[in-house]
Structures are given as C-alpha cells and as structure tokens.
Amino acid sequence: MGSVTVSNKKSQTTSLNNYNNLATAPVANKTESVTTNNNCNGWIGGEGASAMTSAPNPKPKIVYGTAGYILEDVPHFTDYISDLPTYPNPLQDNPAYSVVKQYFVHVDDSVPQKVVVHKDSERGVHFRRAGPRQKVYFESDEVKAAIVTCGGLCPGLNTVIRELVCGLHHMYGVKSVLGIEGGYRGFYARNTINLTPKCVNDIHKRGGTVLGTSRGGHDTNKIVDSIQDRGINQVYIIGGDGTQRGAAAIFEEVRRRGLKVAVVGIPKTIDNDIPVIDKSFGFDTAVEEAQRAINAAHVEAESVENGIGVVKLMGRYSGFIAMYATLASRDVDCCLIPESPFYLEGPGGLFEYIEKRLKENGHMVIVIAEGAGQELMSEKMQTMNKQDASGNKLLQDVGLWISQEIKDHFAREKTMAITLKYIDPTYMIRAIPSNASDNVYCTLLAQSAVHGAMAGYTGYTSGLVNGRQTYIPFYRINENRNHVVITDRMWARLLSSTNQPSFLGDKCHNKDNVEEEEPLNQLPNGDLSDDTLKVKKEISSI
Numbered sequence: 186m187g188s189v190t191v192s193n194k195k196s197q198t199t200s201l202n203n204y205n206n207l208a209t210a211p212v213a214n215k216t217e218s219v220t221t222n223n224n225c226n227g228w229i230g231g232e233g234a235s236a237m238t239s240a241p242n243p244k245p246k247i248v249y250g251t252a253g254y255i256l257e258d259v260p261h262f263t264d265y266i267s268d269l270p271t272y273p274n275p276l277q278d279n280p281a282y283s284v285v286k287q288y289f290v291h292v293d294d295s296v297p298q299k300v301v302v303h304k305d306s307e308r309g310v311h312f313r314r315a316g317p318r319q320k321v322y323f324e325s326d327e328v329k330a331a332i333v334t335c336g337g338l339c340p341g342l343n344t345v346i347r348e349l350v351c352g353l354h355h356m357y358g359v360k361s362v363l364g365i366e367g368g369y370r371g372f373y374a375r376n377t378i379n380l381t382p383k384c385v386n387d388i389h390k391r392g393g394t395v396l397g398t399s400r401g402g403h404d405t406n407k408i409v410d411s412i413q414d415r416g417i418n419q420v421y422i423i424g425g426d427g428t429q430r431g432a433a434a435i436f437e438e439v440r441r442r443g444l445k446v447a448v449v450g451i452p453k454t455i456d457n458d459i460p461v462i463d464k465s466f467g468f469d470t471a472v473e474e475a476q477r478a479i480n481a482a483h484v485e486a487e488s489v490e491n492g493i494g495v496v497k498l499m500g501r502y503s504g505f506i507a508m509y510a511t512l513a514s515r516d517v518d519c520c521l522i523p524e525s526p527f528y529l530e531g532p533g534g535l536f537e538y539i540e541k542r543l544k545e546n547g548h549m550v551i552v553i554a555e556g557a558g559q560e561l562m563s564e565k566m567q568t569m570n571k572q573d574a575s576g577n578k579l580l581q582d583v584g585l586w587i588s589q590e591i592k593d594h595f596a597r598e599k600t601m602a603i604t605l606k607y608i609d610p611t612y613m614i615r616a617i618p619s620n621a622s623d624n625v626y627c628t629l630l631a632q633s634a635v636h637g638a639m640a641g642y643t644g645y646t647s648g649l650v651n652g653r654q655t656y657i658p659f660y661r662i663n664e665n666r667n668h669v670v671i672t673d674r675m676w677a678r679l680l681s682s683t684n685q686p687s688f689l690g691d692k693c694h695n696k697d698n699v700e701e702e703e704p705l706n707q708l709p710n711g712d713l714s715d716d717t718l719k720v721k722k723e724i725s726s727i
C-alpha cells in the first residue's frame with residue numbers, strides 16, 4: 186500500500202504503520218468532512234490526546250491515501266488515552282495458530298467498500314480489516330467483559346453469545362464475562378450472570394437469546410455508570426439499528442469520561458436493513474424457514490380451484506426477507522415489499538394480476554412483507570399512529586388486510602369464486618436456532634469483535650464487507666437504512682421470475698417522478714453502481 190495521509194489542519198502526513206500512535210501526535214481538528222448525519226459518533230483521532238481528556242467535537246476519523254484511497258477508521262484507546270501499556274498477543278503462543286502464516290492482520294490492511302470498479306475509478310472508501318493484532322491493550326486477567334442483546338429476536342443470537350464467551354476465554358484467557366439480562370435496561374435494573382464456556386456450551390442449539398432482550402429503556406448515563414461501577418472494560422452489544430445507535434451513545438459517553446472501555450457493536454437484524462454490511466446473521470436461516478410457510482401456502486392453493494395462498498413475512502421497512510424467500514421458492518407469483526408501492530384496482534393493479542394468474546394457472550401464491558402497503562391501508566382504514574417502547578412504528582397487519590381486500594373484491598365482482606388461505610409465520614422465522622452457515626458467520630463476527638477490543642479498538646461495529654470481516658465506525662452503520670433498490674438487478678430478477686406487474690405504470694418511464702437519493706458511489710463515467718441508485722416511493726399518487 187502506498188503512503189497514507191491523515192488529513193488535518195497542519196497537513197501532517199503519517200504512515201498508517203504509525204497510526205495507532207496518533208494520540209501522541211499533535212493532530213488538530215480535521216477540516217474535511219464526510220457525508221454523515223449530525224448524530225454521527227465517529228471522531229477524528231488525536232484530538233485532545235492527553236490522558237483522561239476528550240474531544241470537544243467528535244468527528245469521523247478519516248485517513249486519505251493515494252489514488253483516492255479513503256480509510257473510514259474506527260476509534261482507538263490511544264486516540265484519547267495516552268501512555269497505555271501494550272502486551273504481546275497471547276495467540277502467538279497458541280498451538281492452534283502457531284502454524285498459521287501471517288496470522289496477525291497487518292496494520293495497513295483494509296477492505297474496500299465497493300468491489301465493482303472501472304479502470305479509472307478512485308480507490309474509494311475502505312474499512313479497517315478485522316482480526317488479531319500483534320499487540321493487545323489488555324492483559325487477560327484485567328478484562329471484565331459484558332454482553333447484552335437488545336431489540337427483536339433473530340436466529341444466531343445465542344451463537345454470537347457463545348462465541349464471544351469462548352473466543353475471549355480460549356483465545357485470550359479471559360475468565361470474567363458477564364451477561365447483562367433483558368437488554369439495555371438490564372445494565373441498571375437487573376442482575377448479571379456469569380458466562381463461562383461450560384454454561385454456554387449448548388446454547389447455539391436454541392432459538393432466542395439466553396440473556397433475554399427488550400425494547401426501550403436506553404439511558405446512556407445510567408448504563409455507563411453501571412459499566413463504571415461494575416469495572417467492565419469491554420462491552421459487546423448485539424442488536425439492530427436502534428441498538429447500534431444506543432451503542433454509539435454509550436461509546437461517546439465512555440470516551441467523554443476517558444474510560445478504557447471498548448464499546449463494540451455486533452449487528453443483528455432479521456430484516457437485513459443494516460447498511461454497509463453484506464448481510465446480517467440469521468437472515469439466511471429466516472429465509473430458509475420462510476420456505477416452509479410458502480410451501481404450505483402453495484400446497485393449499487394448488488389443491489383447490491382458484492386457490493390463493495397469502496404469506497406475510499417480516500420486514501418493517503425493508504423487504505429483503507420477502508424478496509429472497511420469493512427468489513428461493515419459485516412458487517411465488519407476487520411479492521409485495523415496502524420499497525415497491527402497489528395498488529389494488531384498475532389496469533396494472535393487483536386484482537387484475539390475480540385474475541390473470543388464476544385464469545392461466547388455477548392458483549397463486551402472494552408473499553407480502555409486513556411493512557408493505559401501509560400507506561394504502563391507512564388510506565382505507567382509520568389508523569392510529571402507535572409506537573413500540575423503542576419508538577418504532579407499530580404496523581397494521583397487512584396480511585390480514587390484503588386477504589380480506591382480495592376476498593371482498595372477488596365477492597363483489599363475481600368474476601370467479603376463490604379460496605384464500607392466509608399464513609402468518611412471522612415470529613416462527615426468527616425464533617429458531619441459526620442454520621449451519623449462519624452459525625459459522627456468527628462465529629467469525631464474534632471472534633472478530635473480540636480481536637478488535639483486545640487490540641484497543643472501540644466505537645465500532647464488527648461486520649462483513651465484501652466477504653471480509655471489518656471494523657465499521659458507528660456513524661456509518663447509523664446514518665441510513667439498507668433497502669431493496671427496486672431499480673437494481675436483484676428486484677428485476679424477481680420481477681422476471683414471478684412475472685408480476687411492477688406497479689409503476691407509465692411513471693417508471695418518467696424520470697421526473699423518480700426521486701433519487703444521493704448517488705454515493707457514482708462511477709467515473711457517470712454510471713451508477715448497482716446498489717447506489719436508490720429510487721424512493723414515487724407512485725403513491727397512482
């Protein structure tokens with residue numbers, strides 16, 4: 186890798202090899218900014234480098250290199266605490282690793298966010314590669330780790346807990362690991378449990394989380410007080426978008442107080458709506474389990490004349506589960522997701538398509554994500570805007586609603602007699618243990634998280650980017666949500682597999698009606714990479 190510059194007012198140039206020593210360098214406020222929201226919790230390293238002081242204005246920690254190389258780095262203890270002792274990584278004496286060449290990750294290793302490039306492309310954004318480092322910032326018996334799970338359930342939660350405990354124990358000799366019960370509020374309202382490799386040995390075979398979980402109840406100060414009171418110095422926080430925002434707030438407070446506490450996020454969401462990462466753990470398991478419901482709907486539908494099977498799947502704001510379950514099944518004739526608004530009546534509408542499909546095939550299967558059609562439903566029904574304890578919008582049951590609308594339509598129109606069966610497996614797909622590939626994924630995520638904390642990194646989410654484990658600054662995880670891009674090839678593949686209407690009507694040819702999000706990764710010739718052209722809802726007026 187060529188020389189890499191840490192940009193700052195004094196244009197100081199620092200090799201990445203020295204990057205961990207930045208805290209002792211007189212680095213001033215960074216002048217460039219990156220696209221991020223005001224709540225970002227990353228920060229430029231080196232500010233206020235003296236011990237027990239904190240940066241007044243945290244900014245993302247960005248390193249620039251040659252040919253447009255950008256490293257969106259994660260915070261490190263040395264950014265705000267000076268004179269920390271380091272120790273050789275105990276893995277170097279571990280017989281399992283002694284035969285592995287270059288087992289330790291090189292300090293300059295990073296992973297590109299975009300792998301599709303043109304010959305003149307800039308190198309673009311990179312994230313720090315995860316993995317064990319030669320030096321660690323904790324002695325084994327100094328570590329007191331804590332693990333907490335927050336938000337909804339997801340297959341694999343127990344596997345991550347197990348692998349954190351076993352990873353800390355077996356790789357780094359850490360004996361003290363606490364489980365925080367019942368989500369964030371467990372830090373200050375519940376007891377903790379001691380987690381040992383023995384007591385977590387079998388938990389990956391069970392669904393749910395042995396620690397319990399909750400929504401709401403995040404009180405940053407109380408949580409950090411509890412971390413301080415209990416002497417915890419590594420916190421592993423497993424949860425979705427809300428949880429990662431909470432983790433960013435905890436990190437900020439920890440840093441403000443100048444504590445040597447690693448705050449590490451492990452992204453969890455069955456909806457796969459966390460940005461940057463390839464996919465979230467448990468997603469594959471959920472898609473696989475959804476097949477059982479789709480199969481049942483198909484069997485019911487094809488066994489009667491004009492049979493319709495409707496399956497509702499999870500996906501509050503993003504329709505990934507519905508999209509992948511549809512693509513995997515091949516029995517689905519129509520997939521409805523929040524990102525692709527649809528309409529019922531008239532030419533090109535859902536009712537017209539159902540009639541056509543029944544005439545052609547005698548039966549059909551519809552998969553609908555729980556967040557789809559919410560605006561349509563609210564137009565037709567008087568709905569209350571309710572929220573859960575975390576402030577997430579509580580959704581109406583779109584599966585029940587659409588089933589009734591279809592039945593009413595055919596009863597009214599008398600074009601054909603239909604039989605409709607509605608299957609709602611929503612909680613069944615997330616309350617199960619993770620499958621084999623998710624178990625492996627959870628193991629890698631957990632071990633990467635542990636390596637990073639031991640190496641003194643903090644304020645990051647451990648995540649898979651282009652097939653490599655990385656450390657991603659919280660602000661990147663928290664700045665937006667991952668959506669199905671309906672102008673992307675994946676959605677086109679689905680449309681061509683189901684043959685359903687796009688519900689875009691003429692408007693899909695009218696660029697004025699397409700509201701595009703900022704094309705973050707525009708390629709040099711003006712083309713947009715697959716996953717960056719984001720088209721928002723634009724047919725609500727149809």
Ligand SMILES: Nc1ncnc2c1ncn2[C@@H]1O[C@H](COP(=O)(O)OP(=O)(O)OP(=O)(O)O)[C@@H](O)[C@H]1O
Nearest residue numbers: 336337400401403424425426427428430431454575
């Ligand atoms: N902006 C925020 N700042 C601090 N804490 C938050 C924030 N948003 C949510 N939290 C806390 O994070 C926890 C989990 O949030 P939430 O219930 O939204 O689930 P999640 O982590 O998004 O998971 P999922 O949506 O996949 O079920 C809750 O305890 C909530 O109080």
Ligand SMILES: O=P(O)(O)OC[C@H]1O[C@](O)(CO)[C@@H](O)[C@@H]1O
Nearest residue numbers: 337338455456499500501573615
């Ligand atoms: O009923 P709960 O536990 O609030 O969870 C429901 C929500 O959790 C998720 O599984 C994850 O966010 C969503 O798909 C769903 O809307």
Ligand SMILES: [Mg+2]
Nearest residue numbers: 336425426427
């Ligand atoms: Mg969420």
